Amino acid sequence: MDTRSIDRILKKYNHEQSSIIGILQDLQEKENYLPEKSLEYISERLSMPLTRIYRIATFYNAFSLKPRGKYPVNVCLGTACHVRGAAMVLERIKMHLGIEVGEITKDNVFSLETVNCLGSCALGPVVVIGNEYHGKMTSAKVSSTIDQYRKDL
Secondary structure (H helix, E strand, O other), rough: OHHHHHHHHHHHHHOOOHHHHHHHHHHHHHHHHHHHOHHHHHHHOOOOHHHHHHHHHHHHOOOOOOOOOEEEEEEEEOHHHOOOOOOHHHHHHHHHHHHOOOOEOOOOEEEEEEEEEOOOOHHOOOOEEEEEOOOOOOHHHHHHHHHHHOOOO
């Protein structure tokens, strides 16, 4: 991200250190993660220690310091999802995307993560792609569900 874009984000929050979470959310929305160089720039512009920014960025699971795909895929492995076949769904997703958990596809469209609970136990197994929840996911529905996102590019 260029510094002008970051400056616009900082201006939106009046260069207030107390708005760091909102600033990081806006940065991540644009970049799909929090690039190191951008965090260094924010640290300088806000006169805020870089270590404090990293403490915040690593405390909240919503932030990522690693590049993520345009569509992050999160598979719930909590108890309710697990007993309903989440492990098989995860294996099918890995096979379909050709990546392992923690990786990103070569085209930067998808990244894959697991979570312990998404709070939608009655819909398990649950897969979140981007910001959309897909409940009662099965191995058979994985390919068509993921391919729908490729069509939207």
